[in-house]
Amino acid sequence: MYVLHGLNPSPYSVKMRAILRYRRIPFVWNATGNPRDVAVAAGLPPVIPVLRFPDGRLMNDSTPLAHALEREHPGERSIVPDDPVLAYLNDLLEDFGDEWVTKMMFHYRWYYAADRAFAQTWIVTSRDPLMPEGPRRAAMQAFNDRQVGRMAMVGCTEQNRPIIEDSYRFLLATLDRHVREIPFLFGSRPSLADFGLFGQLQILSVDPTPMAEMRARAPDVYCWLLRLDDASGVDGTWRDPSLPLPETVTALLTHCGETYLPFLAANTRALQEGADEVRLDIQGRPYAQAPFRYQAKCHDALRKKLAALAPDVRRRLDPVLEQAGCLTYLA
Numbered sequence: 001m002y003v004l005h006g007l008n009p010s011p012y013s014v015k016m017r018a019i020l021r022y023r024r025i026p027f028v029w030n031a032t033g034n035p036r037d038v039a040v041a042a043g044l045p046p047v048i049p050v051l052r053f054p055d056g057r058l059m060n061d062s063t064p065l066a067h068a069l070e071r072e073h074p075g076e077r078s079i080v081p082d083d084p085v086l087a088y089l090n091d092l093l094e095d096f097g098d099e100w101v102t103k104m105m106f107h108y109r110w111y112y113a114a115d116r117a118f119a120q121t122w123i124v125t126s127r128d129p130l131m132p133e134g135p136r137r138a139a140m141q142a143f144n145d146r147q148v149g150r151m152a153m154v155g156c157t158e159q160n161r162p163i164i165e166d167s168y169r170f171l172l173a174t175l176d177r178h179v180r181e182i183p184f185l186f187g188s189r190p191s192l193a194d195f196g197l198f199g200q201l202q203i204l205s206v207d208p209t210p211m212a213e214m215r216a217r218a219p220d221v222y223c224w225l226l227r228l229d230d231a232s233g234v235d236g237t238w239r240d241p242s243l244p245l246p247e248t249v250t251a252l253l254t255h256c257g258e259t260y261l262p263f264l265a266a267n268t269r270a271l272q273e274g275a276d277e278v279r280l281d282i283q284g285r286p287y288a289q290a291p292f293r294y295q296a297k298c299h300d301a302l303r304k305k306l307a308a309l310a311p312d313v314r315r316r317l318d319p320v321l322e323q324a325g326c327l328t329y330l331a
């Protein structure tokens with residue numbers, strides 16, 4: 001049996017849990033104590049969730065984990081579209097979810113007082129629901145201070161706030177239109193990109209400020225999240241890859257080309273130049289944060305995957321990326 005060590009308030013944990021459920025891979029959800037300790041004890045990067053494979057192997061980082069499950073359980077409930085063009089867009093939108101939408105999640109959770117107060121309770125009680133009042137208060141304060149102290153590091157600053165909040169509203173509006181017409185991003189079955197967005201949005205649908213915004217602006221997204229949390233009963237198909245992409249997917253890609261990808265490219269450049277700040281304009285407004293090494297790896301992976309595609313795939317894919325303003329950041 002697989003064991004998933006994670007926590008309910010952790011976006012990447014609920015992303016992996018939803019993937020295992022949709023894929024009908026039997027697993028135990030182990031959500032007590034501090035799952036980060038499981039990673040540290042195994043010599044893994046100190047992030048959650050951690051998946052224990054039936055043979056005892058432990059692994060973390062949700063993207064390589066999802067791909068490892070594809071190798072171990074190939075077949076009909078794969079979350080990678082068969083068509084290589086859709087498969088690339090799937091990688092790109094998953095990365096957008098994991099690495100850009102996470103800024104929205106982190107911003108709303110630690111910026112507004114009501115969200116900070118709720119997040120502390122949710123996180124501390126997830127680890128130990130029965131802590132005595134004194135240690136519980138101390139743990140809540142310590143976690144709050146640690147996360148608030150990390151906001152600038154991940155780009156959640158007052159200067160960047162309008163960019164991040166507008167991006168959240170754009171994502172809500174676009175996804176709301178999409179899920180009223182088409183069940184998931186690439187058809188009537190969910191892809192890894194759906195689960196990438198799901199992880200972050202699921203948290204945004206619980207933390208009070210972004211929840212209110214989601215329920216008011218995008219009630220269909222809110223209900224979509226409830227469905228995707230356990231999609232073990234979904235039996236769908238991928239969209240016909242010869243058809244043009246829906247306007248909503250094109251809009252999301254264009255949004256990536258205006259926000260996340262210019263940031264990724266500027267981040268890579270800053271790291272190459274040894275600069276201590278990434279600075280760029282996003283949709284005509286100044287954005288700044290410290291360079292982030294993990295996201296340079298994400299950028300490199302997207303570029304290498306694109307470069308490795310066969311010429312006939314590139315002939316179909318490049319015009320889509322070009323039109324969305326993405327190609328220049330990936331080629």
Ligand SMILES: N[C@@H](CCC(=O)N[C@@H](CS)C(=O)NCC(=O)O)C(=O)O
Pocket residue numbers: 009010011012013036046047048049060061062063098
């Ligand atoms: N790229 C990783 C990111 C995982 C991640 O950042 N997890 C957060 C919790 S949602 C974490 O463990 N952060 C480290 C910490 O808070 O100490 C993934 O996709 O799994």
